[in-house]
Amino acid sequence: MGKSDIKLIGSWASAFTTRVRIAFNIKNVEYEHLEEVLGKKSDLLLQSNPVHKKFPVLLHDGKPLPESLIIVQYIDEVWSSGPSILPADPLDRALERFWAAYVDEKFFPSLKLVRVTQGEQLAAAVEAVGKSFEVLDGAFHQCSKGNAFFGGERVGYLDIAFGCTLAWLRALEKIVGVKLFDEVKHPALAKWMDSFCSDPAVDGLIPETDRFIEFLKLLPGAPPRH
Structure with missing residues (x-):
C-alpha cells in the first residue's frame, strides 16, 4: 500500500493530530500529511468530517475516519504486523x-x-x-x-x-x-x-x-x- 493511499488531515499544533502521527511512526507506516491552516477549514476537511468539522481525519483508500483515538485503534488493528499499541490482555x-x-x-x-x-x-x-x-x-x-x-x-x-x-x-x-x-x-x-x-x-x-x-x-x- 503506497503513501498516496494514506492521508492524514491535521495540524502540527494539534495534540490530537500528533496522536495519529505517533501511531503511524510506531507501525512504520508512510502517509501523506495534509496540513490545515489555522482558522480556515479546507473543503476536504468539511467533506471528510461533516459531523464535527474537526481534524484529525484519516483518509484510507479515500475513506474518511475521524477522531484521534479511534484512528489510533484503527491503525493498531489494520497494521497488526507492527508493534502493538493497545495491550493484548x-x-x-x-x-x-x-x-x-x-x-x-x-x-x-x-x-x-x-x-x-x-x-x-x-x-x-x-x-x-x-x-x-x-x-x-x-x-x-x-x-x-x-x-x-x-x-x-x-x-x-x-x-x-x-x-x-x-x-x-x-x-x-x-x-x-x-x-x-x-x-x-x-x-x-x-x-x-x-x-x-x-x-x-x-x-x-x-x-x-x-x-x-x-x-x-x-x-x-x-x-x-x-
Whole structure:
C-alpha cells in the first residue's frame, strides 16, 4: 500500500493530530500529511468530517475516519504486523481506554481552562490540574507495572493519549508563570515525560514550547497577561 493511499488531515499544533502521527511512526507506516491552516477549514476537511468539522481525519483508500483515538485503534488493528499499541490482555486494554477517556474528558479540559482564566478562577483551574496529575500518577503505577511507559516497555495507547498534551503543559506554565506539574511530587511521571518525548516514535512531533506559545496567542479567549 503506497503513501498516496494514506492521508492524514491535521495540524502540527494539534495534540490530537500528533496522536495519529505517533501511531503511524510506531507501525512504520508512510502517509501523506495534509496540513490545515489555522482558522480556515479546507473543503476536504468539511467533506471528510461533516459531523464535527474537526481534524484529525484519516483518509484510507479515500475513506474518511475521524477522531484521534479511534484512528489510533484503527491503525493498531489494520497494521497488526507492527508493534502493538493497545495491550493484548483484555483487562489491560480496557483500563487504558478508561484512562484515555479520563485524559480527554477531565485532564485536558482542565489544562485548557488555565489559558482562559485569571485571578481566583485561575487558582482553581491550577488546583484542578494538580489533582488530575495525582490521579494520573496513580494510573501510571497501575498500568506501567514498573516499566518505563503506561504501555509497559514501549510507548502504547495511553502514552499517546496523555503524552500529546505535554506541549500545552509546558507552554501554559510559561504563559501564566505558574508551575502546573510538580516533578518532586510525581518523580515517576516526570521520568515518563522525558522518556516519552525522547522516544524515536515521538521525537520531533511534540511542538517546541516557544513556537507553541505563539500559536496559542492566536487563539481567542485568553485574558491579557502581564
